Amino acid sequence: MTVATPSAQFALPLDQLRVGSRARIHGVDWSALEEGEACRLKHFGFDEGVTVEPLHQGPFGRDPLAVRVGRMTVAIRRTHARAIKVTLGA
């Protein structure tokens, strides 16, 4: 494998994405989530190829996160954001 831009090569968990930077969802580890949580995330539109952008962080322990997904802003906890892998440069 040739070394291209590292950001495109390695998927990053969404909770490590900086506030204000946009990324594309590379994949979601649905097995790491409970059924209701996975279902709700799908309902919010978290899906491969969708653009996401963390907008705000909670005041305590920088948790939860407010994430823009599509035209919607949703609040999720960091533990759940960890299951969403993104690639930069969307």
Place this chain on the structure above:
Amino acid sequence: MNPAPLVAVVGNPNAGKSALFNALTGARQKVGNYPGVTVERKSGRTVLPDGRPVELVDLPGAYGLDPSSPDEAVTRDVLLGRFAGERRPDGLLIVLDASNLDNHLRFALQLIGLGLPTVVALNMIDMARRDGLEISAERLSAELGVPVVETVAVRRRGTDATREALGSALLGPKRAPGGVHADVHRQARSVADAAIVSETPVRRWTHRLDRVLLHPIAGPLILTLVMFTMFQAVFAWSEAPIGWIEGGMAALGEGFTAALPDGWLRSLTVDGIIGGVGAVVVFLPQILILFLFILLLEGTGYMVRAAFLMDRLMSRAGLSGRAFIPLLSSFACAVPGIMATRTIDNEKDRLTTILVAPLMTCSARLPVYTLIIAAFIPERDVLPGINLQGVVMFGLYVAGIVGALGAALLLRKTVARGASSFFMMELPKYQLPALKDVALGLWQRAIIFLKRAGGIILITTVVLWALASFPQAGPGEKQTEVSIAGRIASGIEVLVKPIGFNHDIALALLPSMAAREVAVSAIATVYAIDQADEAQMNQSLEERLSGNWPLPTALAFLAWFVFAPQCISTIAVTRRETNGWKWPLFMVTYLFALAYLAAGATYWIAVAAGL
């Protein structure tokens, strides 16, 4: 005659469904519960342009036909005609948030696939335009194959067009249930792309506001300020109306006392019924003020932000950020606090919040705390400027909070075990709620409280009255000893002696089941009757208490009231909100157990310390 056709108003949460429902039905709504679940059912009527009546039912907001909450399960079951006790809707009114088309269309496509006569309301079209979105209702209609009307429900715009479209849809030819695309996500996005004429990126209002309101430092400060204002209002604004209600009830009581001959009928009317109704109605001002704030916070979209800010702290106790406002409200009164738990979407989170809400120090505990502290705790400074009485009062509040957090953790590991607390929600756009919607919400809360809680409270008060009044004392006997209540008190006394309580307290505990503050008047009555010698006559209640109770008993009494579930209204509202007697009974049991342990521990530690 056939019943009016039933049309379900359905859509995603935050699509403005309820506002459209209110706009179409006006104030004549029936609010109830779906049988077997604690999901609210709202229905109302509207009249089509051709004069036909239509019954509208406001289904709980959902993201799809695959439910992830009990509310969503109700929506699915009703739509599929599988909900016992609710007929299958004859038509659908799908509400979409115009500025959130791609997401909301997914559910809409599933709904259209059901094949029922359908009208789509493209709601909040004004906000979408403000966000730089230009959407064509015609193109959307062509893509979806159903009529689309533009609405701004909170401003009551587009209601006539909606009624007209509903009329033709219900008369129109039947549509066959269509298949839904395998990848409904992609389908939704492509329909949205087709309907969106142009999109001009603009700096969105909501984002700018959130920068301040969700700021790591400014956010919590503003939240504190909002909560402080709310509490000030709950106490300051309610003072006068509570005074009027108490005055009115007293006048009514006097009126009946004068009109009725002395006897059991007068006693039942004045002490039982009027006293009981008064005890309920007196809660109304605080409930209405608190709910005014809650409805405004919810309607503007700030409530979700408050939950966002507090979620991390609440999660430490196994709760979600959504529990913050209900628990905070419970410092005023657990009744509206428990009613406010409806905004918590996870069932276990909600149950836990309901069960610990009574541990928050409500305003009804204040008279009891004040009396006992004034009688037993010396007014001296422990540190310069810090008064011992204040420290004790503060300690009682802290004991309640610590108790609640501990109980929540324990409950989450035992009876309310389940998925870890859940916090995933949409942060809707900020908007100004319609005053009419707020007024309607307030009115419905008041009715629910008076009807459901009131009935139980009235019955219990009358029963308590009967226990205290019969059998009537003969000459030379004391009513407080001869009555059934007096005898029960003697029984209770055996139970509470180990934790340092005497017969007076045992007797006061029984009537104060109705409400905690009754304990004060009950104790006052006991000592009023027992004022044997002249010297005691001129003593205040506090002086008499400090002369009669050892200090460990007084401290144990305080500890008891931190935990004891002595409030019929709370129990009644818990029964309503959990839809059965199981959880209120559990709540009463565990809280009494905690109260007993806390009072016992306090008493014996105090005795051992030689107080």
